Amino acid sequence: xxxxxxxxxxxxxxEIARTLRCHVLRMIAAANSGHPGGSLSATEIxxxxxxxxxxxxxxxxxxxxxxxxxILSKGHGVPVLYAALAERGYFDVEELWxxxxxxxxMQGHPVQxxxxxxxxxxxxxGQGLSIGIGHALAARLDGRDYHTxxxxxxxxxxxxxxxxxxMTAGNYRLGSLTAIxxxxxxxxxxxxxxxxxxxxxxxxxxxxxxxxxEVDGHDIAAVVDAxxxxxxxxxxPTCIIAHTVKGKGVSFMEHNNEFHGKAPTAExxxxxxxxxx
Amino acid sequence: MAQTLxxxxxxxxxxxxxxxxxxxxxVNPDVVVIDADLAKSTFSWTFGKQFPDxxxxxxxxxxxxxxxxxxxxxxxxIPFISSFAAFVLCKGFDQLRMGAAYPRLNVKxxxxxxxxxxxxxxxxxxxxxxxxxxxxxxGFVVCVPADEHAMRAAVHAAxxxxxxxxxxxxxxxxxxxxxxxxxxxxxxxIQLRDGDALTxxxxxxxxxxxxxxxxxxxxxxxxxxxxxxxxxKPLDREAIARAARETEALxxxxxxxxxxxxxxxxxxxxxxxxxxxxxYVDLGDQYAESGKPGDLMKKYGMTAAAxxxxxxxxxxxx
Ligand SMILES: Cc1ncc(C[n+]2csc(CCOP(=O)(O)OP(=O)(O)O)c2C)c(N)n1
Numbered sequence: 001x002x003x004x005x006x007x008x009x010x011x012x013x014x015e016i017a018r019t020l021r022c023h024v025l026r027m028i029a030a031a032n033s034g035h036p037g038g039s040l041s042a043t044e045i046x047x048x049x050x051x052x053x054x055x056x057x058x059x060x061x062x063x064x065x066x067x068x069x070x071i072l073s074k075g076h077g078v079p080v081l082y083a084a085l086a087e088r089g090y091f092d093v094e095e096l097w098x099x100x101x102x103x104x105x106m107q108g109h110p111v112q113x114x115x116x117x118x119x120x121x122x123x124x125x126g127q128g129l130s131i132g133i134g135h136a137l138a139a140r141l142d143g144r145d146y147h148t149x150x151x152x153x154x155x156x157x158x159x160x161x162x163x164x165x166x167m168t169a170g171n172y173r174l175g176s177l178t179a180i181x182x183x184x185x186x187x188x189x190x191x192x193x194x195x196x197x198x199x200x201x202x203x204x205x206x207x208x209x210x211x212x213x214e215v216d217g218h219d220i221a222a223v224v225d226a227x228x229x230x231x232x233x234x235x236x237p238t239c240i241i242a243h244t245v246k247g248k249g250v251s252f253m254e255h256n257n258e259f260h261g262k263a264p265t266a267e268x269x270x271x272x273x274x275x276x277x
Numbered sequence: 278m279a280q281t282l283x284x285x286x287x288x289x290x291x292x293x294x295x296x297x298x299x300x301x302x303x304v305n306p307d308v309v310v311i312d313a314d315l316a317k318s319t320f321s322w323t324f325g326k327q328f329p330d331x332x333x334x335x336x337x338x339x340x341x342x343x344x345x346x347x348x349x350x351x352x353x354x355i356p357f358i359s360s361f362a363a364f365v366l367c368k369g370f371d372q373l374r375m376g377a378a379y380p381r382l383n384v385k386x387x388x389x390x391x392x393x394x395x396x397x398x399x400x401x402x403x404x405x406x407x408x409x410x411x412x413x414x415x416g417f418v419v420c421v422p423a424d425e426h427a428m429r430a431a432v433h434a435a436x437x438x439x440x441x442x443x444x445x446x447x448x449x450x451x452x453x454x455x456x457x458x459x460x461x462x463x464x465x466x467i468q469l470r471d472g473d474a475l476t477x478x479x480x481x482x483x484x485x486x487x488x489x490x491x492x493x494x495x496x497x498x499x500x501x502x503x504x505x506x507x508x509x510k511p512l513d514r515e516a517i518a519r520a521a522r523e524t525e526a527l528x529x530x531x532x533x534x535x536x537x538x539x540x541x542x543x544x545x546x547x548x549x550x551x552x553x554x555x556x557y558v559d560l561g562d563q564y565a566e567s568g569k570p571g572d573l574m575k576k577y578g579m580t581a582a583a584x585x586x587x588x589x590x591x592x593x594x595x
Binding site: 033034075100101102103108109111121122123124126155156158159188189190192195 | 315
């Protein structure tokens with residue numbers, strides 16, 4: 001495959017998103033550790049990238065030089081990325097159930113060079129956007145037309161490095177770079193606004209020279225549309241602020257930050273899978 | 278391995294950190310606590326709930342946190358700052374260098390989730406270089422307490438000490454190796470067992486493994502001295518000199534990279550006092566991975582069994 005996979009219908013995308021959510025919950029329950037909340041909030045974003053005809057990639061050649069790059073800067077959300085990579089054929093779905101176990105490629109946070117399809121080692125928040133700049137600069141130097149997407153958490157945007165990168169990407173006019181913020185309004189210890197508010201996030205990115213697009217991060221058609229606009233590029237980097245709900249799709253996890261970093265019990269898993277079906 | 282020695286599991290040293298902060302907050306109004314969005318994991322939240330005016334959860338910005346602590350200390354406060362060790366030391370290193378070590382300020386750094394025994398989160402959250410980094414900061418006291426009793430004592434010692442301190446906190450419940458009223462002072466090793474065949478020098482979670490190893494060695498007629506070397510800097514050079522002279526062989530055990538931790542410090546001290554064979558039990562020169570804590574400690578060779586094997590090697594070299 002040398003082009004973006006053909007786009008599928010909204011209904012099909014919604015079905016795939018449901019499958020990804022079920023994988024996420026099963027993986028984290030099997031590991032009895034992990035971060036459900038931030039995987040579930042990012043599900044439509046990851047689904048749109050990998051199944052919505054956005055990313056140009058080839059699972060058979062994870063290091064194809066012309067592939068689009070996707071860097072999961074909020075590394076703790078990796079279960080949803082593993083789920084998408086498995087469903088796309090980077091590795092077997094069965095491997096998902098080894099999440100966080102010894103000798104597994106399904107490491108607790110993304111590890112470059114270990115898991116096919118993982119572009120950067122993350123898990124220490126705040127670093128992915130800088131790495132994305134490097135890929136975008138390399139594309140410019142090599143005359144390649146790939147696009148680089150970086151997914152960050154809103155809490156993650158408290159890191160100073162994010163703003164060093166924002167300044168740099170804006171000044172370098174990196175139109176082939178897109179930052180996506182999974183704005184689920186929570187971080188580890190509580191609501192982002194209560195801990196150290198980022199508002200107004202749109203104006204901050206705009207002030208650094210970015211084109212800003214705000215979108216409902218669970219409206220998959222809208223997310224695909226925003227990503228495609230971003231991929232089409234301008235002479236400025238694009239920031240997509242995706243307004244999301246932490247724990248989305250599982251009633252007792254939605255807006256409940258207890259599930260930031262806690263696995264569901266067997267009963268909770270059964271209830272969650274039931275509510276998703 | 279014969280498990281004759283029963284070491285009851287106590288609280289995690291990070292929980293004991295929270296306990297001690299709460300007491301400190303009551304007795305010392307100058308104590309201020311900062312965390313970087315890990316307050317529930319480091320247990321600094323224990324203080325935060327009780328003293329909201331003197332608690333700042335600054336968000337996910339470890340370098341900024343260190344700088345803020347530098348300013349607070351310069352204005353007479355005693356800041357205790359916490360995050361995962363991997364983040365506060367790696368992201369805050371220059372700020373620690375310029376804002377705490379160089380001006381010798383009263384900044385107390387608590388790095389939680391030290392070592393690989395944090396388990397499933399994997400390498401990004403496993404701090405395996407924090408002791409080396411902290412030791413590279415002139416004037417810093419660097420301390421890795423083994424259990425809840427030592428940790429509480431260390432927090433109080435840190436508050437009483439005039440200058441920068443690094444405390445490593447652990448995630449899992451830690452076996453109790455000390456009495457509640459442990460005689461604790463920075464830079465003074467605690468001897469937990471005596472022997473003449475070798476000395477096992479350990480800190481953190483490896484102290485309990487050292488005691489189990491000593492028990493096993495004793496069953497084979499080998500009597501080991503065991504030192505809890507909680508303070509890596511300033512090192513108790515006298516205890517090392519005595520151990521080297523009296524037992525003529527050392528094993529150093531720590532949950533850390535090979536380079537720059539307790540092993541390096543002990544080797545330097547021994548080389549000056551009385552060069553003797555030394556063997557090392559540590560992570561080596563590599564990162565670990567995700568997995569259950571016990572499985573990881575086994576796979577990466579930081580167990581009582583690994584200490585026993587190192588003891589046999591060092592005795593053969595004597
Ligand atoms: C540098 C760094 N500091 C702290 C952490 C611990 N941590 C893991 S997730 C998290 C909260 C992240 O919040 P956000 O970016 O909003 O992610 P989400 O809510 O989508 O899970 C924190 C503080 C970390 N992984 N890296």
